[in-house]
Every structure is written in C-alpha cells, then in structure tokens.
Amino acid sequence: MKQLVLGNAAVARGLYGAGCCVISSYPGTPSTEITEEAVKFPEIYCEWAPNEKVAMEAAFGACLAGKRSFCAMKHVGLNVAADPLYTMSYTGVNAGMVIGVADDAGMHSSQNEQDSRHHAIAAKVPMLEPSDSAESLKFAKLAFELSEQFDTPVLLKMCTRVAHSQSLVELSDRVEQPVKAYEKNIGKFVMMPGNAIRRHPVVEQRTAALTEWAETAPINRVEMGGTELGIITSSTSYQYVKEVFGDSVSVLKLGMANPLPIKLIRDFAAKVKNVVVVEELDPIIENHCRQLGIEVSGKDVLPITGEFCQNLVAEKLGGEVHTGKALEDVIPPRPPVMCAGCPHRGLFYTLSKNKCTVLGDIGCYTLGAVAPLSAMDMTLCMGASVSALHGFNKALGEAAGKTVAVIGDSTFMHSGMTGLANIAYNGSNSTVIIVDNSITGMTGHQHNPTTGYNIKGDPAGKIDLEALCRAMGFERVRVVDPYDLKACDAVLKEELAADAPSVIISRRPCALLKSVKHAAPLTVDTDKCRSCKACMKIGCPAISMKNGKAHVDNTLCVGCGVCEQLCAFGAFKSTK
Amino acid sequence: MKTKNVMIVGVGGQGSLLASKLLGHLLMGQGYDVKVSEVHGMSQRGGSVVTYVRYGDKVYSPVIDKGEADYIVSFELLEAARWLSYLKPDGQIVTSTQQVDPMPVITGAAEYPTDLVNKMLATGAKVDALDCLSLAEQAGSAKAVNLVLLGRLSHYFDLPEEAWQKSIEACVPAKFLELNKKAFELGKNA
Numbered sequence: 001m002k003q004l005v006l007g008n009a010a011v012a013r014g015l016y017g018a019g020c021c022v023i024s025s026y027p028g029t030p031s032t033e034i035t036e037e038a039v040k041f042p043e044i045y046c047e048w049a050p051n052e053k054v055a056m057e058a059a060f061g062a063c064l065a066g067k068r069s070f071c072a073m074k075h076v077g078l079n080v081a082a083d084p085l086y087t088m089s090y091t092g093v094n095a096g097m098v099i100g101v102a103d104d105a106g107m108h109s110s111q112n113e114q115d116s117r118h119h120a121i122a123a124k125v126p127m128l129e130p131s132d133s134a135e136s137l138k139f140a141k142l143a144f145e146l147s148e149q150f151d152t153p154v155l156l157k158m159c160t161r162v163a164h165s166q167s168l169v170e171l172s173d174r175v176e177q178p179v180k181a182y183e184k185n186i187g188k189f190v191m192m193p194g195n196a197i198r199r200h201p202v203v204e205q206r207t208a209a210l211t212e213w214a215e216t217a218p219i220n221r222v223e224m225g226g227t228e229l230g231i232i233t234s235s236t237s238y239q240y241v242k243e244v245f246g247d248s249v250s251v252l253k254l255g256m257a258n259p260l261p262i263k264l265i266r267d268f269a270a271k272v273k274n275v276v277v278v279e280e281l282d283p284i285i286e287n288h289c290r291q292l293g294i295e296v297s298g299k300d301v302l303p304i305t306g307e308f309c310q311n312l313v314a315e316k317l318g319g320e321v322h323t324g325k326a327l328e329d330v331i332p333p334r335p336p337v338m339c340a341g342c343p344h345r346g347l348f349y350t351l352s353k354n355k356c357t358v359l360g361d362i363g364c365y366t367l368g369a370v371a372p373l374s375a376m377d378m379t380l381c382m383g384a385s386v387s388a389l390h391g392f393n394k395a396l397g398e399a400a401g402k403t404v405a406v407i408g409d410s411t412f413m414h415s416g417m418t419g420l421a422n423i424a425y426n427g428s429n430s431t432v433i434i435v436d437n438s439i440t441g442m443t444g445h446q447h448n449p450t451t452g453y454n455i456k457g458d459p460a461g462k463i464d465l466e467a468l469c470r471a472m473g474f475e476r477v478r479v480v481d482p483y484d485l486k487a488c489d490a491v492l493k494e495e496l497a498a499d500a501p502s503v504i505i506s507r508r509p510c511a512l513l514k515s516v517k518h519a520a521p522l523t524v525d526t527d528k529c530r531s532c533k534a535c536m537k538i539g540c541p542a543i544s545m546k547n548g549k550a551h552v553d554n555t556l557c558v559g560c561g562v563c564e565q566l567c568a569f570g571a572f573k574s575t576k
Numbered sequence: 577m578k579t580k581n582v583m584i585v586g587v588g589g590q591g592s593l594l595a596s597k598l599l600g601h602l603l604m605g606q607g608y609d610v611k612v613s614e615v616h617g618m619s620q621r622g623g624s625v626v627t628y629v630r631y632g633d634k635v636y637s638p639v640i641d642k643g644e645a646d647y648i649v650s651f652e653l654l655e656a657a658r659w660l661s662y663l664k665p666d667g668q669i670v671t672s673t674q675q676v677d678p679m680p681v682i683t684g685a686a687e688y689p690t691d692l693v694n695k696m697l698a699t700g701a702k703v704d705a706l707d708c709l710s711l712a713e714q715a716g717s718a719k720a721v722n723l724v725l726l727g728r729l730s731h732y733f734d735l736p737e738e739a740w741q742k743s744i745e746a747c748v749p750a751k752f753l754e755l756n757k758k759a760f761e762l763g764k765n766a
Contacts (some may be wrong), residue, residue, distance in 0.1 A: 002604075003604075004600045004601065004604050004610055004612065035715075047739050075755075082682040099651070108615050109615075132611075132638075160615070161613060161638050161639065162638075163616065163617060164613060165611055165612065165613040165638035166600055166610070166613075167609075167610070167611045167612075167613075167635075167638070168604065168609060168610065168613065234636065239636045239637045240636070240637050242636040242637075242737070243636040243637035250752065267620055309637070309639055309641050310637045310639075310641050310644075310692070311641040311642055311643075320645030322641060322642055322664075323642055323643045323661075324642050324643035324644075324645075324660065324661035324662055324663050324664070324665070325660065325661060325663075325687070325699040325700065325701070326661040327657055327660060327692075327695050327699070329657070329694065329695065330686070330689070331654065331657055331658045331689065331691075332654070332678050332680045332681055332685075332686035332687070332688065332689075333624075333678065333680060333686075334587065334622075334623055334624040334654070334658075334678035334679070335623055335678070335680075336588065336621035336622055336623035337621060337622040337623070337678060337679050338621070338622075339589075339621060339622060363652075364621065371679070371683055371685070372683050490751040492640060536682065536683065539621050539679060539682070539683070541676075541677075541679065544677045544681070544682045545682075553676075555709075555718050570750055
C-alpha cells in the first residue's frame with residue numbers, strides 16, 4: 001500500500017531497502033530527517049558525527065570495510081566534506097557509498113544558496129536528483145547500484161521542496177547485501193602522487209562511461225507533448241513545469257544532474273522548435289546545452305536566485321498566472337525570534353549592554369543579531385566566530401576593544417576547536433563564549449559530543465568542555481548561567497579586562513528540551529509597572545505593551561525570570 | 577478531480593505540523609494523490625510558517641501559489657491576512673481570532689493592523705473566524721487549537737465524520753486522544 005512519506009524519510013527507506021549498514025551524518029536543514037528516520041531501522045548503524053568531513057570519512061571507512069554506507073549533510077556541509085569527496089572520486093569505493101546533500105534554494109534555513117551540482121562536476125562524481133518522495137526512495141537504491149557498478153561515490157541531491165514535502169510512496173523491503181571482503185590495494189586506496197596520477201585517467205574514463213549510461217538511463221526521460229516548446233528540467237522544477245503545462249509541452253526530465261547526457265539532449269532539442277531550461281539556482285544544464293551548441297533559453301527569462309513556483313514558471317513561459325487579492329494594510333513581518341525562555345537571551349542582552357563587538361556563528365543564537373538585541377556583528381560559517389576573533393584581535397591589538405566570539409556547543413565541536421587551538425598557539429588576547437545549551441538546537445534537537453548521549457538517546461561519551469579548553473592551554477575558563485544577568489555581566493567584564501585569552505561557557509539547556517522543567521509563567525502587577533519598557537529590551541516574544549503597561553503572554557512564558565531582573569519596580573511576579 | 581489546495585498558516589510552534597499530518601492522512605485515505613509541503617529550521621522559531629496540503633487525481637507541485645488556495649486555515653489573525661493573496665477568488669478562510677504580536681510590533685517598529693476580519697471580508701473572501709484558543713482551553717489544552725481549527729474546517733469538506741475520527745486516532749498520541757477529539761468537536765459545533 002502506498003504511504004504519504006516525507007522526501008527525507010523516503011531516502012531513509014531507500015537506504016534501508018538497499019541494504020545500507022552504516023550511516024554517519026551531521027545535522028543540517030533540510031537534510032536532517034534522512035538520518036533521523038534511518039536510525040529507526042535496527043539493521044542500520046547510525047550516528048551523528050562532529051562534522052560533515054568526519055561523517056563522510058567514517059562512511060568511507062565503512063564502505064572500504066565492505067558494507068554499503070551513507071552520509072547526509074546540507075549544501076554548506078558539503079564544503080566541509082569537500083576534501084575527502086574530491087579524492088574519494090579517485091579511490092572509488094569497495095562496497096557502495098552514497099552521499100546525501102540537501103540544497104536550500106530560497107534560504108529557508110541557510111546562510112547562502114549555493115548549488116551543490118558544482119561539487120559533483122568539480123569532484124567528477126555522479127549525482128542523482130529526485131523530484132518527489134517516490135523518486136527519493138528509488139534513486140537512493142539506484143545510487144548504490146551505480147556506486148558499485150562504476151566504482152564511485154554517488155551524490156544524491158535533495159532540495160528543500162523535495163526533502164520537506166510528503167508525497168505517495170510504494171514501500172519496498174530490505175535486500176541484504178553480502179559483505180564485500182576488504183582487500184589491500186595500495187594503488188587504488190593510497191592516494192599519494194604516484195598512485196593518484198594513475199587514478200585520474202580512471203576517473204575520466206568513468207565519467208565517459210557514466211555519460212554513456214545517462215544517454216539511455218530511464219531516470220532521464222522524454223515526455224513528448226508537441227513540437228513547439230521543449231523544456232529541459234529536473235528536481236522540483238519538473239513539478240512546477242508539469243503543474244503549469246501538464247502534457248501540452250514536451251519535457252526532458254533529467255534525474256541525473258552529473259554527468260549530463262549529450263545525444264539525448266541533442267535529439268530532444270532537434271524535435272522541438274524552442275528549448276527552455278527550467279532549473280533553480282545556477283545555469284548548469286543550460287551551460288551544458290550551450291557547450292553542445294544547442295540554442296536554449298534559461299536564465300535570460302528565469303531567475304538565478306531563490307526558489308521557483310508554478311506562477312513564476314507560468315509568468316515567464318506563457319502559462320496561466322493565478323492572482324489573489326491582498327489587503328491595503330501594511331502587514332508587519334514576522335521574522336523568527338529567540339524563543340521565550342531561550343538561554344541565549346540573557347547572554348546577548350549582556351553583550352548588547354556592554355556594547356561588545358560580537359563575531360557570531362551558525363545556530364539559533366544567530367538570532368542574537370535581530371532587534372532589539374542586535375548583538376551580533378558577523379556570521380559567516382560554522383566555526384568562523386573563533387577563528388575570525390583571533391584575526392580581528394591580531395589586526396587591531398588593544399584597539400580591538402570589547403570584541404568576543406559566540407559559538408554554540410555543537411558548532412564548537414564541529415569546527416570551533418581548531419580556531420581555539422589557533423588562539424592558544426598564536427596567542428591573541430581573545431574572549432570566546434561557548435553558548436552551551438546541551439543540544440544541537442536549530443536543526444531540531446540532535447545530540448552532539450558534549451551532551452553525553454548518542455543519536456538514539458542512549459548514554460555515550462561526553463566531552464568535558466572546561467577540561468578540553470584547559471588542555472588547549474586556556475587558564476581562564478569560566479562557567480556562567482545566562483539566566484543570571486548580574487553574574488553574566490560580572491564574568492564578561494572580568495574576562496574582557498583580563499590580560500590573557502579566556503573561554504566563557506554560558507550554560508543552560510535549551511528551553512524547548514522535554515527534559516527541562518519550567519517555572520510558572522510570570523505576570524505583571526500593572527500598579528507597579530511604570531511603563532519604562534526596560535523589559536522590552538530583551539526581545540522576548542512573551543512580553544508586549546498592552547494599554548501602556550507590560551503584559552506577559554502566559555501561553556508563551558516559561559518563567560525564566562530574565563525580565564524580572566530588568567524591572568526596577570518589582571512589577572513582575574510569579575503566577576505560582 | 578482537479579487539485580484542491582489547503583494552506584495552513586500560523587506562528588512557528590503553534591502546531592501546524594500535526595494539522596497537516598492529519599489532513600494528509602485523511603485525504604490519502606480517500607484515495608487522492610496528496611502532497612504536503614512544510615518548512616523546518618530557522619523560520620520555525622516564532623516566525624511566520626506555512627504548510628501546503630494539495631490533493632486531487634494527480635498533484636505535481638508541492639506548493640500552493642498566489643490565487644490558488646481553496647482554503648486557508650490560520651492559527652493567527654495577522655497570518656491569515658498575510659497569506660490572503662494566496663486565496664482563490666471564491667476561497668474560504670477558517671481562522672482563529674488569536675493575535676500574537678510579531679517582534680516589530682513588540683518593539684514598536686510596526687503596528688498590528690486593526691479590524692482584520694472585516695477588511696478580509698471586504699475583499700470578497702469568505703471568512704469564518706472563531707476564538708479557537710478559548711475552545712482549545714475548554715477542551716483541556718491551549719495546544720489543541722489545531723484540532724479546533726480542523727473541526728471547523730470539516731464543515732466545508734464533504735467527507736464522512738468517521739474518516740475524520742479515524743485520522744485523528746491515527747495521528748494523535750493515544751495519551752491526548754480524548755482531549756483532541758473534544759477540541760475537534762468544539763470547533764465543529766462552534
């Protein structure tokens with residue numbers, strides 16, 4: 001029977017069906033659920049690795065050992081894992097290995113909208129691109145077959161709308177794969193120059209063979225519907241094209257993003273009068289066509305930025321555009337905010353009050369940049385806060401003033417440690433703040449090496465952050481509770497004044513964790529409230545001004561008491 | 577059947593994921609092709625969230641575009657207004673009258689527009705607005721607003737009561753089943 005399955009869950013189901021045995025991933029929207037769903041199958045060993053590079057290398061080790069393996073990451077995670085990827089292309093695999101990468105056109109939850117297809121082309125690795133959940137399952141299984149047939153890791157490219165959409169899927173059973181006995185093969189697996197020189201031509205021959213395969217592969221299919229307009233498309237863009245035009249135009253639907261077929265595209269283009277390429281983000285299929293000397297339209301009519309949708313495709317390609325009525329009123333935007341009771345709030349309030357320059361990082365705490373806290377000056381990529389703080393301080397010395405780095409526990413484990421090593425080694429007077437909320441928050445509560453639990457929630461190795469920082473040479477390691485504003489302020493001032501590098505660990509578990517018990521909501525004594533709005537400086541979504549007085553929304557308030565500490569008139573009280 | 581479109585809109589954390597899961601289950605059970613599209617991550621943190629539910633003989637796009645929604649189900653008044661342009665000319669809005677100030681309103685940078693229900697009606701939209709939060713609290717939990725809204729939405733769907741009940745049972749944790757069934761009833765009969 002068919003089931004309604006999330007794209008990412010369908011990938012997990014495909015991995016299960018293909019007999020995949022080992023999965024190592026780092027969470028990242030929109031890829032996270034692949035691994036979270038796969039862990040539900042007892043036949044598959046799953047783990048959260050500290051970062052994507054470690055995950056990919058762990059998966060590589062597993063495939064080398066002879067079992068089918070997988071790793072998942074978001075698009076920017078593939079940059080972190082690019083180093084092993086580009087050389088795994090040379091070594092090839094033993095048992096099959098597949099890498100799931102999820103792009104985020106539209107940047108629903110990302111810092112850029114890079115197109116992962118570039119990595120597939122540059123690394124010379126095949127990439128499959130499903131357009132719905134049924135294909136997600138099918139392509140995950142096919143990816144393992146290709147991996148073993150062509151001796152290559154295979155990329156499975158998801159995007160937000162495929163990863164986070166549910167559609168109907170026919171589930172299939174697991175087929176166990178025999179272990180491919182590991183055999184020593186120095187020439188294939190030891191990539192030193194002498195061996196790599198011999199492997200590179202193998203990679204080029206493989207790409208030629210894969211191109212040949214792509215010419216007739218059923219995942220690249222032609223749906224003829226007239227000779228006027230032919231659309232070449234892939235992934236979720238295919239769905240928008242079909243939504244607008246149904247069977248009234250001809251479509252070449254490409255399920256393989258790399259390598260792209262040549263003859264298939266030439267033949268399709270020859271059958272229609274005009275060819276348009278409909279692809280999100282970069283003009284990769286379009287440039288391929290141009291290279292073949294085929295006259296196509298693409299980014300001259302469709303945008304290179306953001307997500308597509310059916311109205312956009314209709315508007316640009318002459319379909320029926322739907323419109324609706326809007327109100328004349330200005331609808332205020334509703335940007336994401338730190339949750340009520342978020343432990344990061346007290347820390348960012350303290351940083352804002354002390355007028356610090358804050359080099360930030362990737363996680364929920366990036367929301368510290370949002371008004372009214374506005375307590376962040378830079379966010380770049382995982383770990384950059386720590387490394388950039390060092391550079392900032394080296395450049396300006398004493399003149400750097402009150403500059404700090406803020407990084408989460410999971411992000412610190414991912415790539416903050418190496419930056420901290422640089423501070424210790426090359427000696428800058430830097431103050432690094434680790435906001436330790438005991439979980440990977442933004443991606444929906446995944447454990448990491450500092451939480452003491454593994455992906456299944458079972459007890460696991462726990463890295464002691466204080467001991468780690470001390471072992472790296474930091475003599476000043478302080479721990480503070482961000483709900484205690486006075487203590488936060490005092491510790492921050494001391495560490496900024498100190499003539500030595502320091503680490504402040506701002507520690508309190510995420511307020512959304514089920515294990516966290518909340519205090520009763522607060523309420524405002526309107527007789528005591530003087531409408532000074534001091535409590536409004538922390539940007540808590542539970543506090544607003546109603547009839548000139550502060551008001552607490554009791555459905556949101558978790559009684560953290562940070563607002564209470566800001567009120568000089570004792571207007572906040574517990575409802576307990 | 578031509579594809580029908582339901583948008584579920586609200587503020588991150590209000591429970592729209594359960595509502596879409598339940599609708600998806602219900603419509604699949606009726607033999608339709610179904611697609612449900614949601615967004616996870618950053619925008620869930622108290623931001624404006626939207627979930628698309630589409631069903632029919634064959635559904636292609638996972639998203640609903642401007643002027644295409646047959647129904648907009650809204651957990652919050654401002655969010656109903658925000659997504660109004662996605663409604664079909666003859667579409668139906670089912671909304672909670674709850675108002676949650678967005679951060680620009682809290683900080684004083686913007687104002688929460690007044691009289692939104694009447695303004696939406698004035699555009700020709702059909703609007704069914706009710707105090708879902710009070711009804712959910714009456715059922716036993718403020719978190720049951722999603723089931724109150726679905727109960728109300730069930731008015732406009734030509735589906736047997738039994739199918740709704742089956743989907744509630746399939747999608748809601750057993751511990752909260754009675755509470756959610758009560759919330760559904762209260763919404764339906766409001």
